Amino acid sequence: MTLVAPPSIPRAAGSVPLLGHAIQLMRDNLGFIASLRTRYGPLVEITLQPGTRTVIVQDPDLIRTMLTDLGPSLDKGRFFEKMGQLLGDSVVTAAGQEHVRKRRQLQPAFGRPEISRYVDIMRGETTAAVDTWAPGRQLDVREAMVKLSLDMLAKTIFSGSLDEVTFRRLREDLSVVMNGVGARVMLPDWVERLPLPFNRRFTTARDAVRATISQAVAELQDSGQDTGDMLSLLLRATDEETGRPLTGHQIASEVLTLAVAGTETTASVLSWALYEITRNADIERTVLDELDTVLEGRPIALEDLPHLPYLDRVIRETLRLHHTGWLVTRRTVTQTRLGPWSLPAGTELAYCQHALHRDPALFPDPLSFNPDRWLEDAQTKAFTPGAYLPFGAGKHKCIGDRFALTELVTAIATIVRRLRFELPPNQTVRPVAQATVRPSTLLMTVHQRNAPAEQEQCSRPVDRPR
Numbered sequence: 182m183t184l185v186a187p188p189s190i191p192r193a194a195g196s197v198p199l200l201g202h203a204i205q206l207m208r209d210n211l212g213f214i215a216s217l218r219t220r221y222g223p224l225v226e227i228t229l230q231p232g233t234r235t236v237i238v239q240d241p242d243l244i245r246t247m248l249t250d251l252g253p254s255l256d257k258g259r260f261f262e263k264m265g266q267l268l269g270d271s272v273v274t275a276a277g278q279e280h281v282r283k284r285r286q287l288q289p290a291f292g293r294p295e296i297s298r299y300v301d302i303m304r305g306e307t308t309a310a311v312d313t314w315a316p317g318r319q320l321d322v323r324e325a326m327v328k329l330s331l332d333m334l335a336k337t338i339f340s341g342s343l344d345e346v347t348f349r350r351l352r353e354d355l356s357v358v359m360n361g362v363g364a365r366v367m368l369p370d371w372v373e374r375l376p377l378p379f380n381r382r383f384t385t386a387r388d389a390v391r392a393t394i395s396q397a398v399a400e401l402q403d404s405g406q407d408t409g410d411m412l413s414l415l416l417r418a419t420d421e422e423t424g425r426p427l428t429g430h431q432i433a434s435e436v437l438t439l440a441v442a443g444t445e446t447t448a449s450v451l452s453w454a455l456y457e458i459t460r461n462a463d464i465e466r467t468v469l470d471e472l473d474t475v476l477e478g479r480p481i482a483l484e485d486l487p488h489l490p491y492l493d494r495v496i497r498e499t500l501r502l503h504h505t506g507w508l509v510t511r512r513t514v515t516q517t518r519l520g521p522w523s524l525p526a527g528t529e530l531a532y533c534q535h536a537l538h539r540d541p542a543l544f545p546d547p548l549s550f551n552p553d554r555w556l557e558d559a560q561t562k563a564f565t566p567g568a569y570l571p572f573g574a575g576k577h578k579c580i581g582d583r584f585a586l587t588e589l590v591t592a593i594a595t596i597v598r599r600l601r602f603e604l605p606p607n608q609t610v611r612p613v614a615q616a617t618v619r620p621s622t623l624l625m626t627v628h629q630r631n632a633p634a635e636q637e638q639c640s641r642p643v644d645r646p647r
């Protein structure tokens with residue numbers, strides 16, 4: 182038998198000394214990463230940060246191997262390491278056995294029975310947000326969705342444990358931390374040490390979140406009360422090594438990273454879903470018809486979720502075409518085999534969900550928004566396993582996937598039944614990759630949808646005002 186040496190891993194063109202590919206990344210990071218799929222094979226090397234090399238994995242089979250088979254033996258890589266430095270160790274940043282322990286501690290907070298209790302909070306927060314969006318006015322939809330997503334998550338965690346004033350202050354601080362992390366993970370470490378207002382604001386907000394949570398934890402422990410929120414659940418978790426409950430510091434690290442992992446992501450998907458529903462009259466009508474038939478005028482509840490297959494397909498398609506993830510990283514700890522390649526210890530790896538989900542070899546007509554590609558028949562014909570990874574795969578698969586899907590259905594149903602949006606004629610909505618892939622700007626005019634005459638018009642697309 183003759184052994185064939187694997188091809189060497191090509192280095193993407195355009196790298197310059199000292200800067201690597203920084204210029205292309207600064208100019209158009211998403212476009213640059215997407216262009217690699219058409220120009221190179223399953224693996225290609227780029228320089229994300231000067232002095233570092235990252236192998237971008239482009240082939241769906243190899244991506245799956247990296248996430249599932251190799252998952253337990255890889256570190257999480259630079260992006261997550263930086264998050265750990267900023268926010269403390271958590272399930273998001275941990276690898277190996279430490280990750281298994283942390284994941285077990287957190288899992289009960291994301292179980293099916295708990296999610297059923299969170300739906301009322303999600304619907305309540307969405308209704309409260311809708312009440313503040315004045316009809317006839319232009320709404321910055323992306324900003325509104327970030328606020329709504331943070332409100333839904335923060336209320337779920339703290340609804341019973343904090344008074345209103347403390348809750349509002351904590352939410353503001355979490356918002357500063359969330360925005361700051363996205364910018365920092367891509368910056369060189371020394372930038373964080375500069376005595377700039379940008380850095381001071383971040384540190385102050387993060388420390389304030391820690392202090393508030395530690396105090397809430399101490400009060401809950403003293404009172405022995407179960408407040409029924411996620412914080413109470415986290416408090417019942419024990420550290421497997423010590424057998425003791427998690428400390429205020431540990432819980433604060435988990436909450437800080439949950440806010441980062443679970444807010445921008447949900448907000449971007451909500452924004453894109455509302456954008457697609459607004460610009461596709463047929464899709465909007467079908468969503469509304471389904472909601473009318475299933476809900477018969479009542480507010481959405483958990484039991485309704487399995488009976489909204491069309492809205493489910495709209496969300497799946499949003500998670501395909503507009504995936505929020507642009508680079509998920511890992512790092513080899515030892516010499517590691519990936520397909521025919523042998524990667525030395527310390528190799529940084531990454532994959533881009535956004536580019537994967539738009540690959541014409543994997544999804545026919547990839548740039549068109551077509552919820553019906555997810556119909557059973559169409560799906561089984563066209564689907565390549567490993568091509569669609571909205572929540573990742575393997576041991577680091579999103580722990581909040583069910584939570585997020587519940588938020589998405591609940592929020593979209595609540596919003597579109599009350600309001601219709603209108604896009605300004607000349608607005609160009611482009612995807613930009615920052616902490617997540619989000620719309621560059623998304624301004625839409627809000628209109629009330631509750632007048633019966635208008636509902637009538639909504640079911641007749643030809644007459645409907647846009």
Ligand code: HEM
Binds near residue numbers: 439505509577
């Ligand atoms: C639509 C919204 C969301 C999307 C698209 C999304 C996507 C993902 C993806 C792709 C991963 C895997 C990352 C990796 O492979 O390293 C992940 C992990 C994670 N997500 Fe989500 N996520 C969403 C919402 C949420 C929410 C709402 C929460 C929590 C409330 C959450 C918490 C987490 C956590 C804790 C992890 C790390 C899991 C681990 O490493 O064990 N996510 N998410």
